Amino acid sequence: MSDATLIANARIIDPATGHDAIGNLLIQGRNIADFGADVTAPDGATRIDATGLILCPGLVDIRASFGEPGYEYRETIASAARAASAGGVTTIAALPDNTPPSDDATIVRALAGAGAATQRITIHPYGAATRGCRGETIAEYGLLARAGAIAFTDGARAIGPAALMRRALAYARGFDMMIVQHPEEPSLAGGAATEGARATLMGLPGIPACAESLMVARDLRLVELTGGAIHFAHVSTAESLDLIRRAKQAGLRVTCDTAPPYFDLNETAIGDFRTYAKLSPPLRPEADRRAVCDALADGTIDAIASDHQPRDADDKRLPFAEAAPGGAGLATLLAITLAQVHNQSLPLMTALSLLTNRPAALFGLDQGEAGAGRIARGRCADLCLFALDRSWRIEAGRLPGKAQNTPFDGRAVEGVVVGTWKAGLRVFG
Amino acid sequence: MQLPGRHLLGIEGLHPAIISNLLDLAESYALLNRSGKTRRDVLRGRTLINLFFEDSTRTRTSFELAGKRLGADVINMSVSTSSVSKGETLLDTAATLNAMNCDLLVVRHKSSGAPALLAQKVDAAVINAGDGMHEHPTQALLDALTIRRHKGRLEGLTVAICGDIAHSRVARSNILLLTTMGCTVRLVGPPVLIPTGIEQFGVTIHHSLESGLRDADIVMALRLQTERMNGTGPGGGLIPSAREFFTFYGLDADKLALAKPDALVMHPGPMNRGVEIASQLADDPARSVIREQVEMGVAVRMAVLDTLSRRAIRNV
Numbered sequence: 001m002s003d004a005t006l007i008a009n010a011r012i013i014d015p016a017t018g019h020d021a022i023g024n025l026l027i028q029g030r031n032i033a034d035f036g037a038d039v040t041a042p043d044g045a046t047r048i049d050a051t052g053l054i055l056c057p058g059l060v061d062i063r064a065s066f067g068e069p070g071y072e073y074r075e076t077i078a079s080a081a082r083a084a085s086a087g088g089v090t091t092i093a094a095l096p097d098n099t100p101p102s103d104d105a106t107i108v109r110a111l112a113g114a115g116a117a118t119q120r121i122t123i124h125p126y127g128a129a130t131r132g133c134r135g136e137t138i139a140e141y142g143l144l145a146r147a148g149a150i151a152f153t154d155g156a157r158a159i160g161p162a163a164l165m166r167r168a169l170a171y172a173r174g175f176d177m178m179i180v181q182h183p184e185e186p187s188l189a190g191g192a193a194t195e196g197a198r199a200t201l202m203g204l205p206g207i208p209a210c211a212e213s214l215m216v217a218r219d220l221r222l223v224e225l226t227g228g229a230i231h232f233a234h235v236s237t238a239e240s241l242d243l244i245r246r247a248k249q250a251g252l253r254v255t256c257d258t259a260p261p262y263f264d265l266n267e268t269a270i271g272d273f274r275t276y277a278k279l280s281p282p283l284r285p286e287a288d289r290r291a292v293c294d295a296l297a298d299g300t301i302d303a304i305a306s307d308h309q310p311r312d313a314d315d316k317r318l319p320f321a322e323a324a325p326g327g328a329g330l331a332t333l334l335a336i337t338l339a340q341v342h343n344q345s346l347p348l349m350t351a352l353s354l355l356t357n358r359p360a361a362l363f364g365l366d367q368g369e370a371g372a373g374r375i376a377r378g379r380c381a382d383l384c385l386f387a388l389d390r391s392w393r394i395e396a397g398r399l400p401g402k403a404q405n406t407p408f409d410g411r412a413v414e415g416v417v418v419g420t421w422k423a424g425l426r427v428f429g
Numbered sequence: 430m431q432l433p434g435r436h437l438l439g440i441e442g443l444h445p446a447i448i449s450n451l452l453d454l455a456e457s458y459a460l461l462n463r464s465g466k467t468r469r470d471v472l473r474g475r476t477l478i479n480l481f482f483e484d485s486t487r488t489r490t491s492f493e494l495a496g497k498r499l500g501a502d503v504i505n506m507s508v509s510t511s512s513v514s515k516g517e518t519l520l521d522t523a524a525t526l527n528a529m530n531c532d533l534l535v536v537r538h539k540s541s542g543a544p545a546l547l548a549q550k551v552d553a554a555v556i557n558a559g560d561g562m563h564e565h566p567t568q569a570l571l572d573a574l575t576i577r578r579h580k581g582r583l584e585g586l587t588v589a590i591c592g593d594i595a596h597s598r599v600a601r602s603n604i605l606l607l608t609t610m611g612c613t614v615r616l617v618g619p620p621v622l623i624p625t626g627i628e629q630f631g632v633t634i635h636h637s638l639e640s641g642l643r644d645a646d647i648v649m650a651l652r653l654q655t656e657r658m659n660g661t662g663p664g665g666g667l668i669p670s671a672r673e674f675f676t677f678y679g680l681d682a683d684k685l686a687l688a689k690p691d692a693l694v695m696h697p698g699p700m701n702r703g704v705e706i707a708s709q710l711a712d713d714p715a716r717s718v719i720r721e722q723v724e725m726g727v728a729v730r731m732a733v734l735d736t737l738s739r740r741a742i743r744n745v
Contacts, residue, residue: 190663191663195625195626196625196626197625197626197627197629197630198626199625199626200601200624200625200626200627201441201601201630202541202542202563203541203542203560203561203562203563203564203598203601204541204542204561204562204563205562205663205664206624206625208625272545273541273542273545273546314518317518317520317546318518318519318540318546319519319538319540319541319542319543319546319560319561320540320541320542321540321541321542321561322540
C-alpha cells in the first residue's frame with residue numbers, strides 16, 4: 001500500500017491517555033491505523049526513523065487571527081497555514097475580528113472551507129459575540145453555531161458593557177455555547193504598557209494590571225447570575241488567575257488560556273521601545289509572569305494558545321504608542337512552551353496536554369473520528385514529530401509564513417518540529 | 430568620559446561625570462555668549478536639521494541659535510510644512526534626511542520613543558528635543574546649569590518639582606539628572622498627576638505644596654495643559670478647574686515663603702500664568718530665574734552639539 005507511512009522508534013506521547021512509550025505508529029490513508037511497540041509496516045510503506053524524537057498529537061491552537069479576509073498584506077490563510085505546519089499546529093480556532101467579521105454564517109463557513117483548502121490545518125471559526133464585533137447588539141448565535149462556530153467572542157476587543165455581557169452569556173446558554181472574553185475593562189485600557197515604574201520611565205501611557213482582574217471579577221459574577229459559561233483568553237495577571245482558581249473551586253463554568261509571551265517574557269522586553277513586544281494585554285511585571293507559570297502547573301490554566309496576531313512591518317515600525325499590538329506565534333508555540341519543560345517548571349506530559357487534548361476538549365474539538373488532540377487507533381492522523389533538545393534561535397525575518405512580528409526575536413530555544421502530518425498527509429519536514 | 434552612544438536620547442544612563450563635563454562646557458559657552466563672541470569654526474560645514482513634529486518656539490529657536498553660533502548650516506522642518514502631514518511615515522522622513530547627509534538631527538515628537546526609532550535609521554547624531562512623556566534631556570541640562578550657577582553645586586540641594594509630573598518629559602529628565610547628581614528630589618502634585626511607580630526612582634512624593642516646599646532650595650513649576658482640565662480622553666479631565674488647581678498647587682509668594690529664603694523659582698515654559706504660577710512671582714527678578722533658564726538653554730545646546738559633532742568626526 002503506497003499511502004501507508006510507518007513512523008518508527010518514536011517516543012509516542014498521547015496526553016489524553018497518559019501514553020508515553022517508544023514505539024511505531026502506522027498511518028494509513030487519513031487515519032492512524034495502529035501504534036505500539038510491535039506495529040509493523042505493510043510492504044511498500046514509507047518508513048521514517050524517528051529514533052530520539054517525540055511524536056505527539058498535532059497541536060490545537062485555540063486563539064489565532066489571520067489577516068484574511070481583510071488584511072491580506074499582513075498574512076493570508078495559506079501563509080498562516082505554512083507557519084502552522086512548521087510549528088506542528090494542525091487545528092486552529094480563528095478569531096472573528098477579520099473584515100468582514102465572522103458575524104454571519106457565510107463567513108464562518110468560508111473560513112472553515114479556506115482551512116480545508118490548505119490541506120494543512122482545520123480552521124474552527126469563532127463566531128462574533130456582537131454584530132460587527134462592535135460591542136452593541138448580540139450576533140446570531142444559533143445560526144452561527146449551526147454553521148460551525150465553536151464559541152462567541154469579539155476577539156481582541158472586550159465585551160464591555162455589563163448588560164451586554166449578561167445578555168451574551170444568557171443567550172449563548174440556550175445553545176449550550178461559551179462566551180470567550182478578552183478580559184480588559186475598556187475604560188481603563190487605551191495605554192501601551194502595563195502601568196508602573198517601567199511605563200513611567202519610558203513615558204508610555206499605562207494600563208493598570210487590574211483592568212484585567214476587574215473584568216474577570218465582573219464576568220464571573222455574571223456567569224453566576226446567568227448560569228452561562230465563560231472562557232477567558234490570554235490571562236496574564238496573578239490577580240485574575242486567583243479569581244479564576246477560586247471560581248473553578250466554587251464550581252462555576254469557567255475556563256481560561258494564556259499565551260507564550262505571558263509565561264516567557266516580562267515587561268522588560270519592551271525596553272528600547274521594541275514594538276514587536278507590544279502586545280494586548282501588555283507584558284506584565286515578573287511577579288505576574290511567575291503566577292502564570294504556577295497556574296499552568298496547577299491546572300488553573302486549561303490551554304496554551306499562540307495568540308497569533310500577524311502584523312506587517314509598517315504596523316510596527318512606528319513610535320511605540322502608535323504601533324499595532326500583537327505578536328506572531330504559530331511557529332514558536334511549541335518551542336516556547338517547551339522552555340517551561342526545560343526549566344523544570346512543567347512536566348513534558350502537562351506541557352503537551354496544554355497544547356493538544358485540553359484545548360481540544362474545551363470546545364468539543366476532540367469529538368468524533370476527525371477529532372483533534374489525540375493519538376488513537378482509527379483517529380485522524382494529525383501528528384507532530386519533534387526533537388526535544390535540539391536548539392535554534394528565533395529570528396524575526398526568518399520565520400515561516402508572512403508574519404514576522406515575533407516578540408521572541410533573538411530568543412534561543414530548544415525543541416524543533418521535524419515533521420507535521422495533517423489527516424495522514426505530511427505537510428512539514 | 431564620553432556619551433554612551435552617538436546620540437543624546439535621554440538623561441537615562443548618563444554617568445555623573447558626563448553630565449558634569451557637559452555642564453562645564455556649557456558654562457564656558459555661556460560666558461562666550463555673554464561676551465558677544467561666536468565660535469563659528471566648531472560646526473563649520475556641518476548641517477543641523479531641526480525636525481519638529483510638535484509646535485515649539487523656545488526649544489527650536491534655542492537649537493537654531495546654538496547651531497548658528499557654532500557655524501552650522503541650520504534648517505528648520507516643522508510638521509505643518511513637511512510631507513509628514515501628507516501621510517509620510519517617520520521612517521520615510523528618516524530616509525529622506527539620510528539622503529541629505531545631515532550631521533545633527535534635533536527631533537521633537539508627540540510620541541515617546543520616536544527619536545529612538547529615528548536614531549536606529551539615520552546616520553546623523555540624534556538629539557531628543559522632547560518626546561511625548563518620555564524625556565527632554567537638554568531641558569534638564571539647562572535647568573542643572575542654571576541651578577549650579579546660582580548655588581555653586583548640585584549635590585545636597587533639595588529640589589521640589591511641582592504640578593503635572595505624570596505628563597511631563599521635563600520632570601522625568603530632571604528627576605533622572607538631579608538624583609544622579611546627588612540632589613534630594615520631591616514631587617509635589619495631586620495623586621492624579623503623579624505617575625505610578627515614580628517613587629522607585631529615588632524621589633519623595635508630596636500631595637501638598639506646604640509639605641513639599643518646606644526648606645526647598647529650588648522650586649520648579651511645570652506647565653499644566655488645559656486639556657488636563659477640560660479634555661475627556663485618558664489624560665483629560667484630571668483636574669476640575671484652573672482655580673482649584675491654583676488654589677492648592679499654584680505657586681505664589683505666600684507658598685514660596687515656606688521654602689528657603691534664597692530659594693529659586695524655575696519654570697520650563699511656556700507658562701500658564703495664574704494656573705501653576707502667579708504672574709508676580711514669575712516676573713520677580715529676585716526669585717525667578719526663568720529668563721536665565723532660556724539663556725542657559727542656548728549654552729547647553731551648544732555644548733551638546735559640540736560634543737556630539739566631535740564624536741561624529743571621530744567616527745568618520
